[in-house]
Amino acid sequence: MLLPDRKARRRHLAVAATAGSVLLTISGCGFLSGEGGGGGTPDASDVDCAPFEQWSDVEEGTVDVYSSIRDEEAERMDRSWADFEACTGIDIKHEGSGEFEAQLPIRLEGGNAPDLALxxxxxLLERVVEDGHALPVADGVRANVEEGWGEDWRGYATFDGELYGSPYGANMKSMVWYSPTFFEENGYEVPETWDDMLALSDEIADSGTKPWCVGFESGDATGWPGTDWIENALLRTSGTDAYNDWISHDIPFDDPKVADAFELADGVVRNPDYVNGDFGGVDSIAVTSFQEAGLPLLDGGCGLYMMGSFYSAQFGEDVVVAEDGDVYGFVLPPLEAGAEVPVMGGGEFAVPFADRPEVVAVHEYLSTPEYANSRASEGAWVSANRNMDTSVIEDPAAQFAAEVLLAPDTVFHFDASDSMPSSVGTEAFWSGMVDWVTGTSTDDVLESIESSWP
Structure with missing residues (x-):
């Protein structure tokens, strides 16, 4: 039975998400974010400036930061560096754009580069390096990155032996959201294998509820949530080596291993018995925004929603995100019990395009565990910096993501579409997923994406 207050809450959130979608688009690895400031900079007399002493001799200035981060996420980010601004006198001007991926290359070619981009x-990072726009990081940043991140993370920003960026946020995209309340009311249990998950889906479907909600719409980035399905599926069907070979094009996009991953995802995403919550049939996935798609979890409109750990920012303050709350998550299960559980995710890299002292100072600060602690304490965010203090994380979903991401035995797989050349990963692959979910055959989609490889 649907509780009236939960119905009303969902209606409120859905209206907010719909209104936000007019102004907001999210990138494939990005997450819900915002443009503009979040409450102003405190007075230095009210701040303990000891942690920022190393930058005390840097002259005041303005540093422009450009990213895909907007709305509430951007307000949290602005608050996270407010003490640094107060103590150093450096003014950080952040601009978030829903068209970041398309606009950054245009700005760089037009001589309008930001000082730092996330x-x-x-x-895309490789592209701006190859085009000669990005600068190698300063020595202080390099030292912080070597101290805070493993070889896997450093490698994503290293080209010809030079480091061009520092890891910023991190997120886990192998996560299935569900409602513990809904599960308890119906006697459902978190699945341990893929077959368990399908059996659970059948049970929910038999009860008269569509088990899955899915949304691929994301403005100019529409289609990226679909790539997450394929990436997670391929890690489970063929493993890490095939995944890396796929990214590097050592196996083609239309390889049988990739086709197997599409077939596994097809059993959920294009199954009319499973989708799409109360949004409609399979075709509705292409026009359902990923921001709105998970909200039916709150009133039993669907039972499961695969989306990154950052999705907790979508729920209102009255929604309890907890293992025994309104919503929570579990890691997408492996094919077999006891098998290694692949973890896929994304994140951002702070990349410099200017080397003025104030820019270097900001970049150095963003690469410290102290900054990671500050940002994480604002909520709905984690870092893969192994020296961050995870006790400052209050959001249970972020705590869960941090536990998985920072576990010593976790092998992190960066989002494949974000690691491929942009003409493939963030263009042909994104649009191909829209074609696929609206009825184009898997073979035709794979052939089309393969033909886009430069």
Missing amino acids: IPQPG
Whole structure:
């Protein structure tokens, strides 16, 4: 039975998400974010400036930061560096854009480069390096990155032996959201294998509820949530080596291993018995925004929604995100019990395009565990910096993501579409997923994406 207050809450959130979608688009690896400031900079007399002493001799100035981060996420980010601004006198001006991936290359070619950009795709990062726009990081940043991140993360921003960016946020995109309340009311259990998950889906479907909600719409980035399905599926069907070979094009996009991943995802995403919550049939996936798609979890409109750990920012303050709350998540299960559980995700890299002292100072600060602690304490965010203090994380979903991402035995796989050349990963692959979910055959989609490889 649907509780009236939960119905009303969902209606409120859905209206907010719909209104936000007019102004908001999200990148494939990015997450819900915002443009503009979040409450102003505190007075230095009210701040303990000892942590910022190393930058005390840097002259005041303005540093422009450009990213895909907007709305509430951007307000949290603005608050996270407010003490640094107050103590150093450096003014950080952040601009978030829903068209970041398309606009950054245009700005760079037009001589309108930001001082720093938070780039969510290694493929785009490689492009701006190859085009001669990005600068190698300063020595202090390099030292912080070597201290805070493993070889896997450093490698995504290293080209010809030079480091061109520092990891910023991180997110886990192998996560299935569900409602513990809904599960308890119906006697459902979190699945341990893929077959368990399909059996659970059948049970929910038999009860009269569509088990899955899915949304691929994301403005100019529409289609990226579909790539997450394929990437997670391929890791489970063929493993890490095939995944890396796929990214590097050592196996073609239309390889049988990739086709197997599409077939596994097809059993959920294009199954009319499973989707799409109360949004409609399979075709509705292409026009359902990923921001709005998971909200039916709150009133039993669907039972499961695969989306990154950052999705907790979509729920209102009255929604309890907890293992025994309104919503929570589990890691997308492996094919077999006891098998290694692949973890796929994304994040951003702070990349410099100027080397003025104030820019270097900001970049150095963003690469410290102290900054990671500050940003994480604002909520709905984690870092893969192994020296961050995870006790400052209050959001249970972020705590869960941090636990998985920072576990010593976790092998992190960066989002494949974000790691491929942009003409493939963030163009042909994104649009191909829209074609696929609206009825184009898997073979035709794979052939089309393969033909886009430069």
